[in-house]
Amino acid sequence: MALDPETFDQLVQTVRRFIRERLVPIERQVDEADKIPDDIVAEMKELGLFGLSIPQEYGGIGLTVTEEVKLAFELGYTSPAFRSIIGTNNGIGSQGIVNDGTPEQKAKYLPKLASGEIIGSFCLTEPDVGSDAASLRTSARMDGNEYVLNGTKRYITNAPHAGVFTVMARTDPENKGAGGISAFIVENGLPGLKFGKADKKMGQKGAHVCDVIFEDVRIPADSIIGGKEGMGFKTAMKVLDRGRINIAAACVGVAQRLIEESLRYATERKQFGQAIANYQLIQAMLADSQTECYAAKMMVLDAAEKRDRGENTIQEAACAKYYASEMVGRVADRAVQIHGGAGYLAEYSVERFYRDVRLFRIYEGTSQIQQLIIAREMLKRFAG
Numbered sequence: 166m167a168l169d170p171e172t173f174d175q176l177v178q179t180v181r182r183f184i185r186e187r188l189v190p191i192e193r194q195v196d197e198a199d200k201i202p203d204d205i206v207a208e209m210k211e212l213g214l215f216g217l218s219i220p221q222e223y224g225g226i227g228l229t230v231t232e233e234v235k236l237a238f239e240l241g242y243t244s245p246a247f248r249s250i251i252g253t254n255n256g257i258g259s260q261g262i263v264n265d266g267t268p269e270q271k272a273k274y275l276p277k278l279a280s281g282e283i284i285g286s287f288c289l290t291e292p293d294v295g296s297d298a299a300s301l302r303t304s305a306r307m308d309g310n311e312y313v314l315n316g317t318k319r320y321i322t323n324a325p326h327a328g329v330f331t332v333m334a335r336t337d338p339e340n341k342g343a344g345g346i347s348a349f350i351v352e353n354g355l356p357g358l359k360f361g362k363a364d365k366k367m368g369q370k371g372a373h374v375c376d377v378i379f380e381d382v383r384i385p386a387d388s389i390i391g392g393k394e395g396m397g398f399k400t401a402m403k404v405l406d407r408g409r410i411n412i413a414a415a416c417v418g419v420a421q422r423l424i425e426e427s428l429r430y431a432t433e434r435k436q437f438g439q440a441i442a443n444y445q446l447i448q449a450m451l452a453d454s455q456t457e458c459y460a461a462k463m464m465v466l467d468a469a470e471k472r473d474r475g476e477n478t479i480q481e482a483a484c485a486k487y488y489a490s491e492m493v494g495r496v497a498d499r500a501v502q503i504h505g506g507a508g509y510l511a512e513y514s515v516e517r518f519y520r521d522v523r524l525f526r527i528y529e530g531t532s533q534i535q536q537l538i539i540a541r542e543m544l545k546r547f548a549g
């Protein structure tokens with residue numbers, strides 16, 4: 166259910182103020198320390214930011230996709246690491262349960278995810294299985310009234326902090342494709358559940374990723390999402406479909422910030438006796454960034470509105486993620502160029518954003534995988 170416009174507007178204003186006053190000033194500190202301060206995480210919990218997309222009946226704010234992307238435009242104004250800490254609870258770490266969980270599973274986990282009491286992570290990728298996710302090898306073997314999990318999941322966002330994992334594993338060893346996969350809810354702390362050391366990344370410092378290793382981890386049979394085997398790949402794809410619109414919105418938010426930084430620098434920096442913003446070659450870069458950012462924003466809003474109307478948005482979500490993540494890469498590159506030598510130095514935020522945005526073209530489906538999805542959907546729709 167959508168919030169009434171006044172309440173939603175208040176939420177946007179509150180989040181905007183929180184970002185400008187509390188997050189922007191510590192962006193560099195977070196990048197250098199590779200840690201988001203605990204008091205900031207506590208404030209995010211108080212603001213309800215961990216439960217934006219979780220239905221109100223389970224303690225969340227229950228935003229529609231359109232409302233969610235409008236808030237993501239705001240959140241994108243600051244370092245993506247801040248979005249990452251709340252991102253899994255609002256997206257891949259909760260939506261499997263929101264979409265396909267049994268009433269008992271929803272009641273048990275969603276309130277804790279909505280409040281931020283626990284962090285949720287999503288375990289699909291493996292050392293030998295990335296884009297071809299349907300070929301995953303982690304196994305879940307039935308033994309009595311339990312499943313026994315074995316395998317390794319790679320690059321799992323927020324895993325070092327997670328209390329609960331959505332884990333895709335193969336329940337049918339005979340079926341090597343998508344139909345042999347089931348999704349499970351796995352709580353942290355179980356015997357045999359281990360973690361690799363936190364990976365060192367190019368950007369988005371303060372957001373943490375590591376391997377999650379399952380060695381004969383025993384979980385109750387009712388941990389299977391939706392209570393039915395063989396549905397796990399569908400659950401994962403539904404989660405990613407919504408997630409793509411959200412990532413695209415985050416890209417728009419970061420692009421808006423980068424354009425603002427570029428305008429500020431271009432109007433302050435003087436060369437050849439005048440502000441560099443007066444030079445048409447600089448203006449061309451500004452205009453290209455603005456045009457592409459505007460196009461991406463419209464794509465995101467259109468995809469979100471279609472999804473809220475209940476339409477199939479596989480193609481639109483993939484188009485938006487593909488275009489917006491490539492767009493923000495170009496905008497970041499131009500922002501560095503407009504800053505000249507200063508753009509290459511850590512003192513200016515564009516250097517950090519340039520590294521941060523690179524990830525958007527890779528995770529939750531690379532640009533190449535988005536292209537394949539778009540073309541597959543085009544051909545399907547053409548064939549009727």
Ligand SMILES: Cc1cc2nc3c(=O)[nH]c(=O)nc-3n(C[C@H](O)[C@H](O)[C@H](O)COP(=O)(O)OP(=O)(O)OC[C@H]3O[C@@H](n4cnc5c(N)ncnc54)[C@H](O)[C@@H]3O)c2cc1C
Pocket residue numbers: 286287288289290294295296297319320321322323366374524527528529530531532533534
């Ligand atoms: C920081 C970070 C956080 C992440 N968080 C999570 C998470 O929380 N949970 C999770 O499950 N995963 C997560 N991932 C994994 C991420 O989703 C994968 O890295 C991504 O899907 C790509 O898989 P891969 O790295 O194995 O690359 P590969 O699949 O090996 O791809 C390598 C290259 O080949 C291309 N390629 C592959 N197949 C094709 C094809 N058919 N046609 C054309 N080109 C192709 C790709 O586009 C890419 O350019 C994260 C990754 C990172 C880096």
